[in-house]
Amino acid sequence: MTIDSLRADKRAKALSKDRIVEAAIAILDGEGEAGLTFRALATRLATGSGAIYWHVADKTELMTAASNAIMGRAMEAVDAEMEPRAGIRAVALAVFDAIDAHPWAGAQLFRDPAGSAMVEIIEGIGGRLLALNVPGAALFDAGSALLNYILGVAGQNAANARGHPAEVDRAAFLQAVAERWTERDPAAYPFVHRVAARLADHDDRAQFLAGLDLILAGIGALTEASDVLPRSGRAAPRAER
Amino acid sequence: MTIDSLRADKRAKALSKDRIVEAAIAILDGEGEAGLTFRALATRLATGSGAIYWHVADKTELMTAASNAIMGRAMEAVDAEMEPRAGIRAVALAVFDAIDAHPWAGAQLFRDPAGSAMVEIIEGIGGRLLALNVPGAALFDAGSALLNYILGVAGQNAANARGHPAEVDRAAFLQAVAERWTERDPAAYPFVHRVAARLADHDDRAQFLAGLDLILAGIGALTEASDVLPRSGRAAPRAER
């Protein structure tokens, strides 16, 4: 037996941070955040719970690594060569879809504000704002508006999926929310009554994009104001003064 | 006064859900979310942990009640008679300030999407969008953009304050985040490098308002487009086709 085949053999069975993180992702996806315990993880990996601590410092590091793996893959798939506005939409959708598929990763984003997942998202958006020539004074505001919007949606998606793992009836959940809304006095809560019906049947993803475009329109106004990159499309150019 | 007489004094006041919730808020504010245990709560109330369950179903109900108490007070303080745009800013600031003072309440918002705190915020924003005559088709988008932005900030504030209770050095925390950002390759992460310096010294509250105004500007563009409420100031009406 060669050294190589010994190593290959050992590598297939040996515990490693990678194998632990992949097992954690599988549990998080299948059972939800509450399902991930060191005991469950040890059972799945056919080892003792203490063995995991040889490769991973604690549960925080495990969650961080799992979330960064998911978000990293999602961000890698974003085409770097798109037009900046389309690129921002692509980054936002990559985050949205990753969190739709792995809601626990949405909650994790908030817990690791300097982690690689967050940095990739911020640069993915902000780098494209630079390419759009958003004026320096507005860069921070624009980036923060976009980031916070995306994080807000991420947090809501994570919360909506809390408890019920994977594919459980989202429409029924939103239906129940809408019903609790409409229990209130229509005179005192007109908006809530007006939009309740749309809550259950609306397309989350399309809704997410619509809100994003609204913010991009606000940023477009800043950009126009500096006369650097007039916005094309349905908005007419500014009238002359 | 002896410890025993203090205990007797506290026990003289009967337990009630209100007293339990107020004690929970005090612990959450003082020790953070990890500090709130039924044992700590029972000690503070000079009772047994089981007694609390007579008034409160479980920890979820306790957290929901505590969060709703905080957010309810914050929203009550918002003047109902303001001009709609100013009113939306006032609602957003009320949420921001409440969560700045009670970060745990920010995390809680996500966990109770049909709770009274969330409904008050949604109606507080959406009712004013109705007053602004935002066209029906855009109402949902505009409300969702504003809400998600506010929630995103709430979640970040909650995360930033995690662990370090109350007044611990926020600037130092953001400084550390900025340092981790700037460890990366400046060529690959130009935006992150550009804004890192502003992260530690910027005014969170002013920043929050700037992002909000950006979104309001985007909504203003929608409102203009429907010719219902032309926005005054620098933006001109649409050109004819």
Added chain:
DNA sequence: ACCTGAACACCGTTCAAGT
């Protein structure tokens, strides 16, 4: 009715002991 506090079924984490 309301309260007590021990008991139960979990956790994350540690660590002496093994290979």
Added chain:
DNA sequence: ACCTGAACACCGTTCAAGT
């Protein structure tokens, strides 16, 4: 070096027993 699994110090929650 890497792994085992019992042990420790917690939790939320329950419940027989008290007032």
